[in-house]
Amino acid sequence: MNDVFNETDLNRPPKTLRKVHVMGVCGTAMAALAGMLKEQGLEVTGSDQAAYPPMSVFLEKLGISVKSGYGAGNLDPDLDLVIVGNVIRRDNPEAVEMRGRGLPFLSLPQALSHFFIRDKRSIVVSGTHGKTTTSAMAAWMLEHAGLHPGFMIGGISADFGTNYQVGKGNFFVTEGDEYDTAYFDKGPKFLHYKPELLIVTNIEFDHADIYRDLDHIKSHFRLLLDLLPDQGLLIGNHQDPAVQSLFPHAKSRIETFSMGGEGNWVSEIVGFENGFMRFDVQHNGTRFGRFQLPMVGGHNVRNALAVLALGHALGLDPENMKEALRTFKGVRRRQEIRGIKNGVIVMDDFAHHPTEVRETVRAVRFAYPEKRLLSVFEPRTNTSRRNVFQQVYPQSFEGSDIILIREPPDLKKAPEGERFSSRKLVEDLKHNGKQAYYFPDTDAILEYLLETCRQGDLVLVMSNGGFDGIHGRLLDSL
Numbered sequence: 001m002n003d004v005f006n007e008t009d010l011n012r013p014p015k016t017l018r019k020v021h022v023m024g025v026c027g028t029a030m031a032a033l034a035g036m037l038k039e040q041g042l043e044v045t046g047s048d049q050a051a052y053p054p055m056s057v058f059l060e061k062l063g064i065s066v067k068s069g070y071g072a073g074n075l076d077p078d079l080d081l082v083i084v085g086n087v088i089r090r091d092n093p094e095a096v097e098m099r100g101r102g103l104p105f106l107s108l109p110q111a112l113s114h115f116f117i118r119d120k121r122s123i124v125v126s127g128t129h130g131k132t133t134t135s136a137m138a139a140w141m142l143e144h145a146g147l148h149p150g151f152m153i154g155g156i157s158a159d160f161g162t163n164y165q166v167g168k169g170n171f172f173v174t175e176g177d178e179y180d181t182a183y184f185d186k187g188p189k190f191l192h193y194k195p196e197l198l199i200v201t202n203i204e205f206d207h208a209d210i211y212r213d214l215d216h217i218k219s220h221f222r223l224l225l226d227l228l229p230d231q232g233l234l235i236g237n238h239q240d241p242a243v244q245s246l247f248p249h250a251k252s253r254i255e256t257f258s259m260g261g262e263g264n265w266v267s268e269i270v271g272f273e274n275g276f277m278r279f280d281v282q283h284n285g286t287r288f289g290r291f292q293l294p295m296v297g298g299h300n301v302r303n304a305l306a307v308l309a310l311g312h313a314l315g316l317d318p319e320n321m322k323e324a325l326r327t328f329k330g331v332r333r334r335q336e337i338r339g340i341k342n343g344v345i346v347m348d349d350f351a352h353h354p355t356e357v358r359e360t361v362r363a364v365r366f367a368y369p370e371k372r373l374l375s376v377f378e379p380r381t382n383t384s385r386r387n388v389f390q391q392v393y394p395q396s397f398e399g400s401d402i403i404l405i406r407e408p409p410d411l412k413k414a415p416e417g418e419r420f421s422s423r424k425l426v427e428d429l430k431h432n433g434k435q436a437y438y439f440p441d442t443d444a445i446l447e448y449l450l451e452t453c454r455q456g457d458l459v460l461v462m463s464n465g466g467f468d469g470i471h472g473r474l475l476d477s478l
Contacts, residue, residue, distance in 0.1 A: 017080050022046040023094050024085025025066055026055040032152050032164035033083060033108055035062050036116060039166055047074045047094060049087075072097035079103055083111050090183045107182035109192035116150055117172045117193060123149075123310065124193045126176035126224060127201030127237075129356050133295075134201055134303040135175040136331045141307055142171055144324035145316050149173055155350070158329035171314075178220060180210050188220050191227065197313065198228055199235045199306045203242035206353055209382040218242055228252040235309045237302070238263035255313065257305040259298055265309045267301055272367060276326070277301055281308060289318055292326045296335060297363025335364065338471040341478040343455030345371070348471050351462040352381045354389050358396040364460055365399035371458040375400035376445060376470070378409070378463035379422065385414040390421065394428040400460075402452070403429055403436040404445050409465075442468035450477055 022034045025046025038044045044064045051059075051068040059066050067074045072093050075082070082098050082105040089095070098105055106114065125135040132155040139151040140159045150167025153175045157163060176190030176198075203221060205214045228234060230251055237243045238256035247254055256263035270278040270290065279301050281288040293304050304325055311321045330336075333350045340346070345368075351360040361375055375397055379385060385408045397403050405422045414420065422438055429436035439445045449459060453474075461471055 017042065019043045019076065019079055020045075020081045020083060021075055021079050022083045022085070023070070023092070024048055024087045025059065025064070026051055027085055027087060028055075028154060028163060029108055029152065030083070030085045031055055031059055032162075033112060034059065034064050035162075036152075036164055036166050037111075038062050038064060040115070045074070045076065047071075070094050075101070075103070081106065083108060084182050084184075086180060086182050086189075088183060095183070107185055107189075107192075109181050109189040110185075112152060112174070113192045113194060116152075116166065117174065120150060120167075120172035121170050121196050122194045123171060123173045123197045123199075124176040124190060124195035124224075125173065125199045125201070125306075126178065126190050126221070127199070127243075128178075128204040128206050129353065129359075130201040130299060130303045131175045131177070132331050132350075133300065133334055134199060134306055135173055137303060137307045137325070137328055138199075138310055139165070139173045140328050141311050141316065141321060141324040142169070142173070142314075144327070145311075145320050147171055153331070155331040155333055157331055159327075176224070178217065179207055186210070188224070190224055191220070195224070195228055195232065197233045197235070197310060198224065199310060200237065200243050200246065201303065201306060202237050202240045202355075203246075204353070204355060205388070206383055209386075214242060218245060221246055222249050225250050225252075233313050235306050235313075237306070255309045257302070257309055259302050259305070265305050267305045269298060269301060272296065279304075281305065283312065289322060291322055294326070294328065295330055296367040297359060299359045299363070335360065339475040341475045343457075344453045344478055345458040346471050346475055347458060347460050349460060349462050350464055352379070352384050352464040354392040354396040357393070357462055358398070360462060361397055361399050361460065364458065368458050371456060372401045372454075373399065374402045374404065374449070374453070374457060374459045376404045376406075376449075376459060376461045376467075378406045378442075378465065378467050379420055380409055380463050380465045380467075382413070384408065385411055385420050386418045387420050388418075390424065391428075393425050394432055397429060397434065397436075401435065403434055404448065405429075405436065405438055406442065406445060406467075407438070407440050442470050446470060446473055446477070449474055453478065 024030050026048035034044050047067040051066045125131050135153040136157040142149040148169040149171040151173040152164045174193045178188045180186045181189050211217050232252040234250045234254045238258040239261050257265040260268050266282045267279045276292040280290050336348045338346045338348050349360050351357045407422050426436045426438040
């Protein structure tokens with residue numbers, strides 16, 4: 001590979017690239033990028049604050065040497081390029097050494113765009129919720145059609161067994177994250193991905209640590225729309241007011257989708273049977289077909305509708321698309337059953353925003369109406385540790401029989417006076433007539449579950465983190 005550029009001077013002459021160091025390599029996306037670079041024949045090293053399984057094992061299998069902890073000595077003398085993750089601060093010793101030596105460096109989005117997207121037809125999936133599932137579904141539909149796309153998504157695709165693929169075809173699917181890029185680039189990651197086809201699933205307020213309000217977020221989505229070429233395509237959720245507000249700013253063609261409402265693509269759920277959501281689809285008022293999806297919840301049908309609009313725009317065969325949806329295995333940590341022990345189902349989900357929690361609980365309740373549902377929630381993100389959604393979360397657990405709320409970990413990371421109160425959430429849930437309990441830590445939750453769980457229960461664990469391994473620990477102890 002060649003044409004490596006310094007982030008601060010994209011016009012300087014290219015140089016040959018042989019050896020790359022990835023800072024923050026144990027992050028899901030950073031590890032994927034490291035693997036992609038390794039597949040291209042490069043020598044790749046990495047570092048992270050703490051390298052531990054499963055990511056350390058994953059990287060070791062790829063032949064990528066990882067240093068645990070950051071230090072100037074981790075940067076080899078003959079490095080050609082450094083990739084800087086957004087967990088890296090300016091005063092990180094490796095970042096200081098990198099700048100002091102004048103090493104070329106790129107952010108993850110810059111590197112992904114430069115090395116893997118720039119010669120492809122770029123498909124970007126953006127939005128507050130549903131990005132990972134929709135991206136994985138789009139990648140699988142293209143793969144099923146024999147197009148062998150490249151992709152990088154924010155979770156492990158069960159169809160591919162990985163969250164990335166370099167790809168041999170003409171398409172690259174990217175999960176377009178609106179979070180900031182790096183310490184030297186505070187703009188959203190998705191502004192680097194040069195979309196030709198763009199899906200916007202929904203837009204809500206999130207990432208309270210970097211965005212002031214919903215209008216601030218929408219302003220960056222408008223910048224994303226500006227990147228679409230005139231011959232490009234915006235596929236947007238017609239039922240989301242914030243997404244609708246973007247349509248007048250689009251210079252490209254627009255296709256809209258909705259559940260039972262208006263739009264170019266409209267779906268209506270027929271029912272749930274034998275593990276499949278069945279739904280009918282109309283395109284511009286004409287019946288397009290009946291489809292099956294082995295996932296639960298109207299939000300996943302909506303994701304599928306966006307992917308059908310994408311596939312149709314690319315000229316894919318409707319029967320091929322139908323079979324792709326029917327065989328889609330989903331993404332790990334999205335309603336993933338981690339195990340069943342003594343009649344107790346333990347399910348893992350990435351839900352953390354109140355809308356995601358609400359839709360996940362609703363979907364699981366719909367799929368398992370006969371089960372006693374124990375919803376376990378860890379408010380762990382930079383936003384959920386803040387009180388911005390304090391009054392919203394109490395409405396997100398409808399359908400749960402028992403609700404267990406953990407004290408937010410690392411609560412001191414949230415500004416004093418803006419911190420979320422798990423105790424207050426429990427009080428509000430009780431006021432709404434719910435059986436809810438507060439717990440200071442994971443061990444206390446585990447103890448309660450072991451005392452309380454009985455045959456026929458479903459334990460739904462929701463967190464964007466590992467939750468101290470509660471899933472495996474519970475299954476081992478039941």
